Amino acid sequence: MVQDVLNAMSLASIYLLFATGMGLVWGTTGILNFAHGSLFLSSIYITHVVAQHLTVSIFGALVIAMLVGAALAVLLYACGFGVILRRVQDRSSAELQLLMAGIGFDGLLVALIAHNTLSEPFGLSETTFRTSTYEFLGAYVTDIRIGVILLAVALTAAIGIWVRKARSGLAMRAIGVDPETSALMGVNRGRMTLGVMAVSGALGGLAGVFLVYVSASVVPTSGTNLLIKGFAIIVLGGVGSMLGVVVGAVTLGVAETVINTYTSGSWVNAVAFGLIFLVLLLRPQGLFGRTEVRRV
Amino acid sequence: MSLWYDSNLILIQSTFISLVFALSIQIPVRWGVLTFGSLGCFAIGGYVAGILTLRTELPQILILLVAVACGGFTSLLLGLLCARLDGMYLAMASLAFDLIIGVIALNGGALTGGVDGLYGVVADIDTATLAVLGLIALAIALYTERGRTGRATSAVRDDPELAVSQGIDVRRYRWTAFLVSGLLAGCAGVMYVRVNTTITPDNIQFGALVVAMTMVIIGGWKSSFGTLAGAIIFTWLPSQLGPFATWQTVIYSALVFLAAVLVPTGAAGVFVTLRGLLRSRRPTPDVEPVPARESAPEPHGVPPERTDGPLLEVSRLAVHYGGVKAVDDISFTVDRGEIFGLLGPNGSGKSTLLAALTRMVQPVAGEFRFDGIDCTHLTPHELGRRGVARTFQAVRLLDDLRVIDNVMLGGDRAWSGHQRPTGADALGALERVGLAGTALAFPGELSYGRQRRVEIARAIVGRPEVLLLDEPVAGMNRQERTEIAALLRSLRDEGMTVVIVEHDVELMVAICDRLLALNFGREITVGAPAQVVAHPAVIEAYLGRQAAVDA
Numbered sequence: 002m003v004q005d006v007l008n009a010m011s012l013a014s015i016y017l018l019f020a021t022g023m024g025l026v027w028g029t030t031g032i033l034n035f036a037h038g039s040l041f042l043s044s045i046y047i048t049h050v051v052a053q054h055l056t057v058s059i060f061g062a063l064v065i066a067m068l069v070g071a072a073l074a075v076l077l078y079a080c081g082f083g084v085i086l087r088r089v090q091d092r093s094s095a096e097l098q099l100l101m102a103g104i105g106f107d108g109l110l111v112a113l114i115a116h117n118t119l120s121e122p123f124g125l126s127e128t129t130f131r132t133s134t135y136e137f138l139g140a141y142v143t144d145i146r147i148g149v150i151l152l153a154v155a156l157t158a159a160i161g162i163w164v165r166k167a168r169s170g171l172a173m174r175a176i177g178v179d180p181e182t183s184a185l186m187g188v189n190r191g192r193m194t195l196g197v198m199a200v201s202g203a204l205g206g207l208a209g210v211f212l213v214y215v216s217a218s219v220v221p222t223s224g225t226n227l228l229i230k231g232f233a234i235i236v237l238g239g240v241g242s243m244l245g246v247v248v249g250a251v252t253l254g255v256a257e258t259v260i261n262t263y264t265s266g267s268w269v270n271a272v273a274f275g276l277i278f279l280v281l282l283l284r285p286q287g288l289f290g291r292t293e294v295r296r297v
Numbered sequence: 298m299s300l301w302y303d304s305n306l307i308l309i310q311s312t313f314i315s316l317v318f319a320l321s322i323q324i325p326v327r328w329g330v331l332t333f334g335s336l337g338c339f340a341i342g343g344y345v346a347g348i349l350t351l352r353t354e355l356p357q358i359l360i361l362l363v364a365v366a367c368g369g370f371t372s373l374l375l376g377l378l379c380a381r382l383d384g385m386y387l388a389m390a391s392l393a394f395d396l397i398i399g400v401i402a403l404n405g406g407a408l409t410g411g412v413d414g415l416y417g418v419v420a421d422i423d424t425a426t427l428a429v430l431g432l433i434a435l436a437i438a439l440y441t442e443r444g445r446t447g448r449a450t451s452a453v454r455d456d457p458e459l460a461v462s463q464g465i466d467v468r469r470y471r472w473t474a475f476l477v478s479g480l481l482a483g484c485a486g487v488m489y490v491r492v493n494t495t496i497t498p499d500n501i502q503f504g505a506l507v508v509a510m511t512m513v514i515i516g517g518w519k520s521s522f523g524t525l526a527g528a529i530i531f532t533w534l535p536s537q538l539g540p541f542a543t544w545q546t547v548i549y550s551a552l553v554f555l556a557a558v559l560v561p562t563g564a565a566g567v568f569v570t571l572r573g574l575l576r577s578r579r580p581t582p583d584v585e586p587v588p589a590r591e592s593a594p595e596p597h598g599v600p601p602e603r604t605d606g607p608l609l610e611v612s613r614l615a616v617h618y619g620g621v622k623a624v625d626d627i628s629f630t631v632d633r634g635e636i637f638g639l640l641g642p643n644g645s646g647k648s649t650l651l652a653a654l655t656r657m658v659q660p661v662a663g664e665f666r667f668d669g670i671d672c673t674h675l676t677p678h679e680l681g682r683r684g685v686a687r688t689f690q691a692v693r694l695l696d697d698l699r700v701i702d703n704v705m706l707g708g709d710r711a712w713s714g715h716q717r718p719t720g721a722d723a724l725g726a727l728e729r730v731g732l733a734g735t736a737l738a739f740p741g742e743l744s745y746g747r748q749r750r751v752e753i754a755r756a757i758v759g760r761p762e763v764l765l766l767d768e769p770v771a772g773m774n775r776q777e778r779t780e781i782a783a784l785l786r787s788l789r790d791e792g793m794t795v796v797i798v799e800h801d802v803e804l805m806v807a808i809c810d811r812l813l814a815l816n817f818g819r820e821i822t823v824g825a826p827a828q829v830v831a832h833p834a835v836i837e838a839y840l841g842r843q844a845a846v847d848a
Contacts, residue, residue: 033385084558096384097331098557101514105554108507112546225503229396232389271400274393278378281390285381 004140005258011146013254014153015212019227020234020246021157022204028241029177029197032082035103037205037231038224039110040077044069044206045125045213046114052127059130059214066206074202075195077106083191107224115221124218125210132214149211156204161243173197177241226270233273237280239287248288252276307492308533310424313431314488316528319512320434321481323524324441325474326513329454331384332475333506334375334391335482337398338368340501342486344402347415347496357422361487368483369476376475395506403498414497415490422491430488434481438521441477448706451695459693462655463755464681464710504546511549514556517565519697526564606669608633608763608794609654614663616646616653616818623649625818626663631763636785636795638809640802640829642838646818647798648690651767654796655687656680668762681711684762688752688769694740700727700751701736707755718758726758727751731780746773753781763794770801782808802839806830814838 023037044066051057051065081102089095132143164170175183176190184190213219234253238245253273260269280287302309321335346364349355355363379390402409409415441450452460453470460467490496508531516527535545556563607630616624624646631637639647652658654665656677664673672680686707694703701723708718718726727733730750740748749772756764766785770778778801785795785808799805805812805826812829814821816838822829829835 033389081554081558085561089561094561097326097518098561100331100385100388101510101557101561102554104507104510105550105552105557108504108550109547109554112544112550116543116547222502226396229389229393233393236386236389267404268400271397274397274400277390277393281382281386282378 003138004142005262007137007140007142007146009255009258010150010251011215011254012258013251014149015208015215016230016234016253017153017157017247017250018149018204018208018211020231020250021160021243022201022208023228023231024235024238024240024243024246025160025197025204026201027235029173030082030194031177032099033103033232034074034077034082034201035100035228036077036107036110037201038226038228039107040070040073040202041205041209041212041227042114042219042221042224043073043110044202045209045219046118046123048210049123049125049127052125057128059128059210062125062128062130062210063207066210067203068206070202070204070206070209071199072202073110074198074205077103078195078198081106083194107228111221111224118221120221122218122220125213126217130214143215145211145214149215152207152211156207157243157247160200164243169193229277230273233277233280236277236287239289242287242289245287245289306424308536310427310488310492312529312532313424313427314485314492315509315512315532316431316525317434317481317488318485319509319516319524319528320438320521321478321485322506322509323513323518323521324438324481325478326518327442327454328450328470328474329457330471330474330478331388332375332379332391332478333388334372334394334475335478335509336395336501336503336506337375337391338372338479338482339486339489339505340395340398340402340496341371342368342483343490343496343500344409344415344486345483346487347418347490348408350418350490351415361484364487365480365483368486369480372475372479372482373472375479376472392503395501395503399498399501402501410497412498414495414500416495416497418490418494418496422488427488427492430484434484435521435525437477437481438524442521445705445709448695448698448702448709451697452706455695455697456693458657459689459695461677462657462681462687462689463706464678466676466678507546507553508549511553513563514553515563517563517568519562520565520569523563523565523568607631608668609796610666611654612663612665614650614653614665615661616649616658617661622818624653624660627815627818627820628663629813629820629823631794631796633794634789634792635810636789636797636808638805638812638826639796639798639815640805640812640835641815641821644817645815645838647815648767649818650815651687651765651796651798654765655685678710684711684759685765686711686756686759686761686763687765688749688756688767690767690771692740692745692748692752694748694751694755696739696741698739699736700732700738700740700743703740703751704736704754704758707757708759711759711761718760723754723758726754729757729784730754731784746777749773750777750781753784757788757793761793763796764788766795766797766799768799769797770799770804778804802830 019041023034026032026034047069048057048062048065052062057065082099085095085098085102089098132145134141134143164174172183172188173193175186175188176193180190230253234246234249237252238247238249253276256272256276257269260272318335318339321338322333325332342364345367346360349360349363375391375394379387382390403411405411440446449460449465450470452463452465453467457467489500512527512531513524515531516525517523531549535542538545541548560567609631611630612628614624614627615622627650639650641647649658653660656675660673664671666672667683667685672683695706698706701720704723704726705718705720708722724736727736730753732747732750732754735743735747740751743751749769753769770781773781782804785797789795797805797809809826811824812826813823814829814832814835821834821838822832
């Protein structure tokens with residue numbers, strides 16, 4: 002039992018890191034970044050390649066992954082999303098273009114990695130870090146699982162407080178509500194958005210390194226599955242709510258652990274996908290989301 | 298020829314499969330329904346056909362029909378699950394649906410063959426059958442892109458609220474989009490399993506969707522011929538790549554990204570732009586303003602049977618937004634063949650009243666009768682079909698359609714009389730608003746004032762019983778205003794009833810038979826224009842208390 006709880010919590014923490022970054026961008030810019038899964042995958046891959054040539058510790062791996070994730074996210078916004086938003090007039094055709102740009106960027110990174118790895122699984126066994134296992138209340142737990150839980154809780158709390166309390170956090174929420182008015186109020190929208198993208202990519206990189214240390218390896222298609230899980234988590238919690246992301250991540254982590262424990266593993270991905278429909282049918286605005294008020 | 302045919306048989310057959318599958322994505326997207334459920338329906342079609350072929354002795358044509366029907370049914374189910382979703386939410390939810398189908402195929406045990414999938418499905422299909430199926434799909438796509446259906450789908454995609462006001466049942470189009478997409482995707486699945494004799498979970502991965510989307514996006518998602526071009530190019534390209542074949546997915550993804558950012562309308566869009574540039578070198582068609590005609594050449598159609606009594610009766614109508622009483626207890630009647638004006642300062646409830654009369658907002662109390670029939674609970678599109686036409690406060694024209702098509706949209710579903718208005722009627726309506734010669738222009742090429750007149754042409758082309766105009770002359774110069782006033786008078790003289798909301802008091806006094814003055818959602822006074830504008834409470838509402846005293 003304690004073992005299951007620990008497993009569920011560490012899984013939830015990885016989901017939390019991934020979905021927080023995705024939700025941050027969605028909540029502030031209104032963009033559902035379809036390429037978020039490939040940012041995650043690319044940071045693992047680049048770290049993997051660097052570790053083949055240099056001696057990389059776990060901290061080195063985390064830093065490299067965060068930098069790669071942030072850089073790719075900024076690149077994606079500067080060459081993709083930003084250009085589309087500047088050029089397009091109406092929101093509905095922007096949605097198709099944003100989605101397609103995300104899918105294209107995602108496909109490009111995933112295909113490059115698949116081409117280089119011949120679609121074989123890869124991991125971070127080249128880094129110097131080796132997990133140690135401890136016994137805790139009759140359950141076995143690795144230090145990396147404890148680490149990811151602590152880090153996810155600390156980072157999420159920090160981001161939550163920043164968004165609520167800090168001036169720049171307020172500015173960020175403001176561009177989510179009304180980009181034009183906030184620009185008139187002196188918020189540097191372009192720089193703010195790039196910043197949010199960078200944070201989001203860095204969180205994706207963090208999630209990537211921890212996922213690989215916990216589960217040993219990933220394959221090029223891991224990103225798309227994780228993307229849908231991130232979507233499920235955000236939808237469950239409600240777009241724009243940090244608390245919602247936490248509750249969504251924990252729910253999915255627990256649900257998947259239960260399914261993994263009591264059934265053969267191959268149904269586990271269906272949980273997240275089914276959850277999406279359940280939420281959208283019963284409570285489309287999510288657990289903690291606001292219902293949008295539309296004017297005539 | 299036959300040698301070429303034999304050695305390229307697989308590619309030729311694959312082209313038709315790609316075409317059908319790509320169209321199953323293009324059609325809903327072109328209708329504004331961003332669903333990617335095609336992949337799941339493709340899998341359903343393929344697996345159902347495979348299983349039935351392996352396990353039963355049913356005739357092939359029956360298997361085809363059953364599998365296609367399963368695809369359509371699944372898609373409708375998805376539409377039901379996603380009934381409240383739009384845009385990116387719908388895209389992601391439908392993607393989740395695709396992945397669920399993939400998980401089911403993987404876990405289907407002996408029925409679906411698990412990881413290995415189905416194999417040894419006896420190939421019993423000739424190229425001619427594939428070609429026929431491909432052409433049917435293309436015909437469906439082209440039919441929904443042109444004429445009356447094409448105009449309706451453009452409206453449903455770009456401005457659903459406008460579509461509703463033109464009598465289009467938006468929800469029905471949404472269901473149809475899901476159904477057609479599912480049927481085509483299911484059909485593509487059957488074609489796939491027949492040609493390849495196998496279908497496995499690998500074939501229904503997200504990557505298959507990306508390839509099909511490449512065809513749609515690069516070819517141009519607004520044009521079915523564009524999608525056809527995309528299907529041909531991206532089916533044949535891999536065999537031409539030679540040593541770069543392993544880079545196929547990389548190249549496709551890069552192209553999708555670049556197209557989405559730089560040329561969102563794809564090859565078809567570029568083609569249209571180039572053609573437009575070539576045309577513009579030739580002498581341009583006459584787009585000079587022609588003065589509005591004072592009277593119609595001849596009213597088209599026969600006026601419907603008239604009943605006695607007022608045409609529009611509003612009684613105790615109220616619309617509240619939260620605690621704000623935007624319209625509060627308003628009653629009035631409008632007689633046949635009169636111009637009835639609604640006057641009031643900003644925020645007095647005029648536009649909300651108009652919105653309630655077109656069923657865009659739900660009144661909390663009261664009712665209104667149109668031609669003696671209670672219309673308070675009709676859906677907006679039903680109201681649009683009963684001869685209530687309107688224009689909007691802000692211009693709402695469809696940028697993708699030419700002016701003539703924008704006008705014809707107004708008569709496609711909503712018309713009085715016995716006959717649907719034709720292109721000639723639309724030209725006539727344009728001539729009446731003084732825009733003869735602009736029929737082939739796109740709305741974006743016209744000035745604001747002219748765009749407003751196109752809206753009026755769209756509203757009158759179906760000869761509505763009543764015309765609701767929301768600030769029709771805003772943004773027009775004095776000359777244009779005079780012309781519109783003359784046009785409205787001549788419409789009235791032909792028997793049309795006009796309800797007009799406008800800030801130009803001078804114009805209102807000049808053209809209206811009666812005025813209703815509103816403030817804070819309540820009636821101030823109603824009556825002849827001269828009396829209404831001289832009413833102290835009206836002057837106070839417009840100019841303040843002191844002005845009212847001075848007057």
